[in-house]
Amino acid sequence: MTTLRSLTVPIGELSATIGLLEYLVLNDQLAWIRSGEGLVGFGETARFTASGPERFADAQQWWLKLSGDAEVQNPLTVPGSGLAAFGSFGFSKRSPFESRLIVPEIIVGSRDGIAWITQTTADPDAELSLASAQTALAHYLDVIPVAREADPADRILPGILSEAEWKNAVARSVAHIKAGELSKIVLARDIVASLGSPVSAAQVLRELALRYRSCWTYSVDGLVGSTPEMLIKVENGVARARVLAGTLDRATAPADDPDYPQRVLAGSDKQRHEHQIAIDSLTRHLEPFTSSMTSHSEPFVLELPNVWHLASDVSAELAPGHDGGIPTSLALVEALHPTAAVCGFPTSVAGELISELEHMDRGPYAGPVGWMDAAGNGEWGIALRGAVIEDPHTVRLFAGCGIVAGSNPASELAESWSKLRPMLEALDLDRAVGAVQGS
Numbered sequence: 001m002t003t004l005r006s007l008t009v010p011i012g013e014l015s016a017t018i019g020l021l022e023y024l025v026l027n028d029q030l031a032w033i034r035s036g037e038g039l040v041g042f043g044e045t046a047r048f049t050a051s052g053p054e055r056f057a058d059a060q061q062w063w064l065k066l067s068g069d070a071e072v073q074n075p076l077t078v079p080g081s082g083l084a085a086f087g088s089f090g091f092s093k094r095s096p097f098e099s100r101l102i103v104p105e106i107i108v109g110s111r112d113g114i115a116w117i118t119q120t121t122a123d124p125d126a127e128l129s130l131a132s133a134q135t136a137l138a139h140y141l142d143v144i145p146v147a148r149e150a151d152p153a154d155r156i157l158p159g160i161l162s163e164a165e166w167k168n169a170v171a172r173s174v175a176h177i178k179a180g181e182l183s184k185i186v187l188a189r190d191i192v193a194s195l196g197s198p199v200s201a202a203q204v205l206r207e208l209a210l211r212y213r214s215c216w217t218y219s220v221d222g223l224v225g226s227t228p229e230m231l232i233k234v235e236n237g238v239a240r241a242r243v244l245a246g247t248l249d250r251a252t253a254p255a256d257d258p259d260y261p262q263r264v265l266a267g268s269d270k271q272r273h274e275h276q277i278a279i280d281s282l283t284r285h286l287e288p289f290t291s292s293m294t295s296h297s298e299p300f301v302l303e304l305p306n307v308w309h310l311a312s313d314v315s316a317e318l319a320p321g322h323d324g325g326i327p328t329s330l331a332l333v334e335a336l337h338p339t340a341a342v343c344g345f346p347t348s349v350a351g352e353l354i355s356e357l358e359h360m361d362r363g364p365y366a367g368p369v370g371w372m373d374a375a376g377n378g379e380w381g382i383a384l385r386g387a388v389i390e391d392p393h394t395v396r397l398f399a400g401c402g403i404v405a406g407s408n409p410a411s412e413l414a415e416s417w418s419k420l421r422p423m424l425e426a427l428d429l430d431r432a433v434g435a436v437q438g439s
C-alpha cells in the first residue's frame with residue numbers, strides 16, 4: 001500500500017452567501033454540503049472498493065491502515081480537516097454495487113466559519129505547500145460551467161416496476177404485515193430521467209444545495225442527492241442522528257391551515273407508529289456504543305420545501321470499546337445500517353421481502369453516504385432524495401415509503417412522487433411528471 005502525505009492549510013473566509021457552492025463545478029465532484037458548509041473534493045489520490053456483508057469492516061480496515069501510515073500535517077482540530085475520505089455504500093450485502101471510499105487530491109472544507117484546503121498525494125517526491133494546493137485547485141476550477149437548459153427530448157420513463165405493479169407490491173406488503181410476519185417494510189421504486197442533452201451534475205448539486213439548505217447535499221461517483229436523514233455523525237466523541245419516518249406532501253396542503261402538518265402528520269396514529277419503529281431501531285443499535293443517550297420524547301415536524309416529516313434527533317456520548325478507543329463513525333455505520341427508516345422491522349424479514357417485491361437492485365440508494373477523517377469523525381447520511389447518473393443522458397431516481405398495516409397503495413405512490421420532486425426539480429423535469437404518472 002502506498003504511503004500518503006497530506007497538508008491542510010487554513011484559507012480566508014468563504015462567501016457568506018453561497019459558501020462552498022462556488023466550488024461545485026465538476027461532473028465528478030465529491031461533495032457534502034449543508035447550509036453552504038461541509039467538504040468539496042476534487043480528483044482522486046486513493047480508492048477502496050468492496051461489496052458483500054463485510055464491506056464496512058473491510059473499508060474500516062483499509063482506512064485505519066491508510067490513515068495510520070500517512071504523514072499528515074494539519075494545524076486544525078476541526079472535524080473533516082486533515083486526511084479525509086468520501087464514501088458511498090451499497091444498501092444490500094447482496095448487491096453487486098461496489099461500495100467505495102475515495103481520498104480526493106484536494107478538499108476545500110468549511111465549518112463554523114473556518115475554511116481550509118487539504119492536498120493529499122501518493123507521490124513521495126511531490127511538493128506539498130499552500131502554493132501547490134492552490135495550483136492544483138485552480139487547475140480543477142479552470143472549467144467553463146455549461147448551463148444545461150431543459151431539452152425537448154427530455155423524458156421521464158417508468159423504472160423496473162410500473163406504477164400499478166408497485167401499488168400491487170404495497171398491497172402485498174400490507175398483507176404480509178397483517179399476517180403478523182413483520183410490522184414495517186420500506187418499499188422503494190425507481191424512475192428514469194432520459195435526457196436529450198447531457199446532465200450537468202454540478203448544476204444539479206448547486207440547485208439541490210440552494211433549495212434544500214437544511215439537508216445534506218451529497219455527490220460521490222455519480223450518486224447525487226440531498227438527504228434530510230442523518231444516519232450517524234461523530235464529532236469528537238459525540239454521536240448524533242436525525243431519524244425520519246412519517247411524511248406529508250406539501251404540494252397538496254391547504255394554504256390557509258397552519259395547523260395542518262401538526263394535525264394530519266403528528267396527529268396520525270399510522271404515521272407515529274411508522275416513526276416509532278424507526279426511532280426504536282436506531283436507539284437499540286446505537287445504545288451499546290454509548291455511555292449516555294438523549295432523544296426527544298416526542299417527534300417534531302421537520303419542514304422541507306417538498307414535504308413535512310416526523311423527525312427525532314438523537315445525541316449520545318460514545319463510550320470506549322474493548323480496545324479502549326472511541327468507535328469511529330464507520331464502525332457505527334456498520335452497526336446501524338439498515339435502519340427501519342429504509343428497510344423495516346424485523347430487519348431480516350423486511351430485507352428478504354424488499355428483494356422479493358421491489359425486483360430491483362437499490363445499489364447505493366438508501367445506503368450510507370458521507371465522509372470520514374483520520375480522527376474517527378465523520379458524517380454519514382442515508383442516500384435518499386437522490387439519483388444515480390448512469391451515463392450523461394440517463395439518470396435513475398429512487399424513492400421509498402414506509403409501509404405499515406394502515407398503509408394505502410395509492411397514497412404511498414403519491415408520497416413517492418413527493419420524495420422524487422427534489423431531484424426532478426434539480427433536473428428541470430418536474431413539469432414532465434404528468435406524462436409518466438399513471439403508467
Ligand SMILES: C=C(O[C@H]1C=CC=C(C(=O)O)[C@@H]1O)C(=O)O
Pocket residue numbers: 186188229244245246247309340341342384385398399400401402403419
Ligand atoms: C425511504 C425514503 O424515505 C424515508 C425517510 C423519511 C420518511 C420516510 C417515510 O415516511 O416513508 C421513509 O422512511 C425515501 O425518501 O426514499
